[in-house]
Amino acid sequence: MSEKSFQDYYPESLQHCYGCGPKNPEGHHIRSFWEGEESVARFTPKEYHLAFPGYVYGGLVASLVDCHCVGTAAAAAYRAEGREPGTNPPFRYVTGSLHVDYLLPTPLGGELEIRARVEEIKGKKTIVTASVIAEGKVTAKGRVIAIRMPEHLRPDPG
Numbered sequence: 511m512s513e514k515s516f517q518d519y520y521p522e523s524l525q526h527c528y529g530c531g532p533k534n535p536e537g538h539h540i541r542s543f544w545e546g547e548e549s550v551a552r553f554t555p556k557e558y559h560l561a562f563p564g565y566v567y568g569g570l571v572a573s574l575v576d577c578h579c580v581g582t583a584a585a586a587a588y589r590a591e592g593r594e595p596g597t598n599p600p601f602r603y604v605t606g607s608l609h610v611d612y613l614l615p616t617p618l619g620g621e622l623e624i625r626a627r628v629e630e631i632k633g634k635k636t637i638v639t640a641s642v643i644a645e646g647k648v649t650a651k652g653r654v655i656a657i658r659m660p661e662h663l664r665p666d667p668g
């Protein structure tokens with residue numbers, strides 16, 4: 511591993527998410543990075559991640575959008591304050607809303623790219639939109655409303 515992904519900055523207690531936790535041995539290990547104003551994650555589905563022969567299961571596509579966008583919301587909160595991730599006070603987010611439009615069947619076999627953009631940061635809510643790209647085509651679009659994690663849910667109060 512060279513460059514640190516957003517998820518590498520999550521505190522240990524939040525590194526077990528099935529979608530993006532680096533410490534979940536059964537998980538997808540989604541990793542997100544800034545590329546200018548966009549964030550990008552790349553993921554190659556396994557052959558068993560299929561919906562029907564040759565095409566990716568839509569639930570997996572939704573997971574990729576979800577974790578990538580929630581991670582982007584957290585990263586954007588630090589960026590908006592000009593702070594390094596991992597500095598205090600911490601920003602933690604959960605999914606409040608996840609919407610996915612499946613525009614084309616997503617071909618199975620190659621790498622998918624998930625590109626996201628922060629549309630709005632408003633109080634506790636951050637709206638992030640994403641495109642899922644396979645073989646140069648946008649096969650799905652997503653919109654996530656990420657919400658600041660309430661204190662009572664946070665495993666790492668501070």
Ligand SMILES: CCCCCCCC/C=C\CCCCCCCC(=O)SCCNC(=O)CCNC(=O)[C@H](O)C(C)(C)COP(=O)(O)OP(=O)(O)OC[C@H]1O[C@@H](n2cnc3c(N)ncnc32)[C@H](O)[C@@H]1OP(=O)(O)O
Nearest residue numbers: 516519520527580584585595602603604605606607634657
């Ligand atoms: C370089 C980066 C470094 C980063 C380091 C950071 C590390 C950590 C960061 C991240 C860790 C992430 C770990 C992975 C997570 C993966 C994603 C998941 O799978 S998360 C699991 C699935 N999601 C749930 O289980 C939520 C369940 N729902 C709830 O707990 C509540 O409903 C919650 C917290 C979402 C909202 O609770 P309320 O409504 O009591 O909270 P109130 O404070 O009143 O609302 C806040 C604002 O949000 C709006 N809101 C709430 N729900 C909404 C919704 N569904 N749609 C739109 N707006 C909503 C409200 O209207 C309110 O807006 P107004 O402030 O008044 O403008």
